[in-house]
Amino acid sequence: MPKFIIEREIPGAGDLTKEDLTGISQKSCSILKDMGPQIQWVHSYVTEDKVYCVYNAPDEKTIMDHAETGGFPANKITQVRNMIDPTTAES
Template identity: 40%
Template sequence: MATFLIERTVPGASQLTAAQLRDISCNSNKVVDGLGVAYTWKHSYVAGDKIYCVHETDDVETVLEHGRRGGFPVDMANPIVAVFGPETADS
């Protein structure tokens, strides 16, 4: 499976309550369960009016279908080709 970084524009995202985030999570989980293919939502980050998600699946079309079924905007969905951090300097 590939890992995808997904950008979603959600006006007011930073003001979403814990209950609203829980509802979004429940909806996403239901969609994932109904896709009928290997799909894992790893985690998401809220920053300003954006939500950035990391999902694993076989292709970008499945990411887009998840967005369509769940009513989640998908501004961008790109495969992650490398991960690095401060420790990379030591290798």
């Protein structure tokens, strides 16, 4: 299944409390459960004013449907074409 990075512009994201993040996560998971197994949230990185989410999904439309249903911004969606890490240098 394709992997995507979603860039969400959320001013003050870095100041969200643990309770805020828990609520956002619960809402997202509830929507994902209703959408079925074709879309999976892997994890997210919270920075000062953005959240970068990694999702597995069949296409961008599925990710946009999740974002629209949850009222989450999805300012940029980029499909991951390849992955590298330090072990790539060993090949």
